[in-house]
Every structure is written in structure tokens, then in C-alpha cells.
Amino acid sequence: MFKLIDGKAHSARLRGEIRARAEKFSEACGRQIGLAVVLVGNNPASQVYVRNKIKACEEAGIKSFANYLPDDATQSQVEELVTSLVEDSKVDGILVQLPLPKHLDEKAILDLIPVEKDVDGFSEQNIGRLCMNRDCLVACTPNGVMQMLKAEGIDLKGKNAVVIGRSNIVGKPMAMLLLNADATVTVCHSKTENLKEICRNADILVAAIGRAKFVTADMVKQGAVVIDVGINRNAEGKLCGDVDFDAVKEKCSYITPVPGGVGPMTITMLLYNTVCAAERSCKL
Numbered sequence: 001m002f003k004l005i006d007g008k009a010h011s012a013r014l015r016g017e018i019r020a021r022a023e024k025f026s027e028a029c030g031r032q033i034g035l036a037v038v039l040v041g042n043n044p045a046s047q048v049y050v051r052n053k054i055k056a057c058e059e060a061g062i063k064s065f066a067n068y069l070p071d072d073a074t075q076s077q078v079e080e081l082v083t084s085l086v087e088d089s090k091v092d093g094i095l096v097q098l099p100l101p102k103h104l105d106e107k108a109i110l111d112l113i114p115v116e117k118d119v120d121g122f123s124e125q126n127i128g129r130l131c132m133n134r135d136c137l138v139a140c141t142p143n144g145v146m147q148m149l150k151a152e153g154i155d156l157k158g159k160n161a162v163v164i165g166r167s168n169i170v171g172k173p174m175a176m177l178l179l180n181a182d183a184t185v186t187v188c189h190s191k192t193e194n195l196k197e198i199c200r201n202a203d204i205l206v207a208a209i210g211r212a213k214f215v216t217a218d219m220v221k222q223g224a225v226v227i228d229v230g231i232n233r234n235a236e237g238k239l240c241g242d243v244d245f246d247a248v249k250e251k252c253s254y255i256t257p258v259p260g261g262v263g264p265m266t267i268t269m270l271l272y273n274t275v276c277a278a279e280r281s282c283k284l
């Protein structure tokens with residue numbers, strides 16, 4: 001019998017803790033924690049994400065500073081804006097919503113965000129610190145997965161963990177976090193040979209691919225913990241993950257659904273990182 005990992009419940013519990021820490025910060029530091037969000041252009045998905053992030057901030061007692069630039073904003077306009085946020089002492093975290101319009105140099109813009117305000121955890125310094133298992137701001141989605149594994153009491157030490165996907169924002173930091181938690185980690189990608197066999201050996205299997213129902217029951221070991229990071233739409237336009245949930249769930253000890261699994265944790269971990277960044281800057 002499998003247990004469903006309820007991302008909404010984990011998220012609600014953590015948001016309660018975040019709200020309490022945000023209140024404590026306001027009392028101690030005489031101002032609200034601040035998160036600046038930068039949105040360039042009118043990508044509809046990005047607009048929804050930004051709206052959700054701003055709403056989540058309000059609910060958590062974090063002040064949001066929304067900054068909108070038009071689709072044709074120049075590199076220097078975006079850089080000036082980000083630089084002004086870096087210098088603003090009311091801003092504890094800066095988030096530049098990706099993807100940026102194609103004509104902009106994304107790396108140059110992200111590189112302006114100092115490590116202590118990099119609440120997405122995407123900077124080279126934060127990723128380097130993560131690799132060295134040092135204190136850092138960790139990318140939100142994989143950090144959310146770790147929070148759920150911990151809260152569920154899932155033992156990672158010495159276990160075989162397989163991560164499918166090696167992106168800088170999900171797969172790689174996920175693998176690093178699992179390694180730091182003493183799992184034995186294999187990272188798979190589109191060039192991996194014998195993927196099925198590797199996955200069948202996983203005690204913990206994390207799918208971060210972006211292909212609907214990619215992970216089938218014959219790829220899963222009996223009793224495995226299966227974490228589905230993927231967000232896809234099936235032929236009917238319905239949200240689904242990278243895992244063939246209905247077929248796979250019977251073999252699992254734990255599994256995350258899509259929607260309602262990893263997804264709700266991502267924004268929560270953004271709030272969490274913002275609180276951590278603020279507390280560090282205020283030396284709380």
C-alpha cells in the first residue's frame with residue numbers, strides 16, 4: 001500500500017512557520033521582509049507565476065515589490081532595475097522571472113544578484129556552496145522535495161537515489177542535495193544507456209524530465225519512493241507529471257501526485273529562502 005505525499009499539506013505547514021518567522025522579523029527589525037520580483041514582457045505563464053508569488057508573499061506577511069518592464073526593454077534598463085534592487089536595503093530577495101525575452105543576456109542579468117539576495121538559488125556561488133555542502137540558498141523545487149522527504153521521515157542514508165534530468169534548476173541541485181544527505185546518487189539524462197535498469201535499482205526515484213508519463217511501472221522497484229517533478233499537459237490538456245501515476249503507484253511506498261505534489265512546495269520554498277535571506281541580513 002502506497003502513501004501519497006501531500007504537497008499541499010506540507011506546504012501549508014511550512015507556510016505557517018514562515019508567517020511566524022516573518023512576524024518575528026518585523027518586530028525585531030522594524031520593517032517587513034521584502035521580496036522584489038522582476039517580470040520582463042508579457043509571457044502569460046510568467047504573469048501567472050508572478051501573480052501567485054505576490055499573493056503568496058502577502059499571505060505570509062512578506063512585502064512584495066513587483067517590477068514590470070515591457071517586452072522590448074533593453075539590457076541596460078533591466079540591469080539598472082536589478083542594480084537598484086540590489087542596493088535597496090528593504091529588499092531581502094530578488095527574483096527575476098525566467099525566461100527573459102530572447103534579446104536579453106540572461107546570465108549577465110542574473111549575475112548582478114548577489115549571493116545573499118539570490119532567493120532562487122541559481123547563482124554560481126550558491127550552487128558552488130551547495131556542492132561543497134555549505135550553508136546556502138538552495139533552488140526552490142529540489143529544496144521542496146527534500147523538505148517533504150524529511151517531513152515524511154524517509155531515510156536517505158546509503159539508499160540508491162536516481163534523478164532523471166540534469167538541469168541546473170532541478171536535476172543537478174536535486175542530485176547534490178540527495179548526495180549531501182548521504183544517498184548514493186545516479187543522475188540520468190537523454191543520453192543515458194540502460195535507463196530502465198538504472199531506475200529499477202532506485203530506492204528513491206526523482207523524475208524531472210518534462211515528458212508526460214515517461215516513468216512506467218516496469219522502471220520502478222517494488223517499495224520505491226517516487227517523486228514526480230514534471231509538469232506537463234496530456235492530450236486532453238489536463239495537467240500530468242512525468243510518472244504514469246496510476247500504474248506506478250501500486251509499486252511504491254511513497255509517491256507524489258501531479259498536481260498537488262512537488263508543485264505547491266516551489267513557491268513555499270521561495271518564501272522560505274526569502275525569510276532565511278532576511279534573517280541573515282538582520283543577523284537574527
Ligand code: NDP
Nearest residue numbers: 141165166167170189190208209210229230231262263266
Ligand atoms: P529541462 O528541459 O531543463 O531538463 C529536462 C531534463 O530531462 C534534461 O536533463 C534532459 O536530458 C532530460 N531528459 C529529456 N528527455 C529524456 C529522456 N528521454 N531520457 C532521459 N532524460 C531525458 O527541464 P527542467 O529541469 O527545467 O524541468 C523538468 C520538469 O520539471 C518539467 O516538466 C518542468 O515543467 C518541471 N518543473 C516543475 C517545477 C515544479 O514546481 N513542480 C519547477 C521546475 C520545473 P539532457 O540534459 O540530456 O537534455
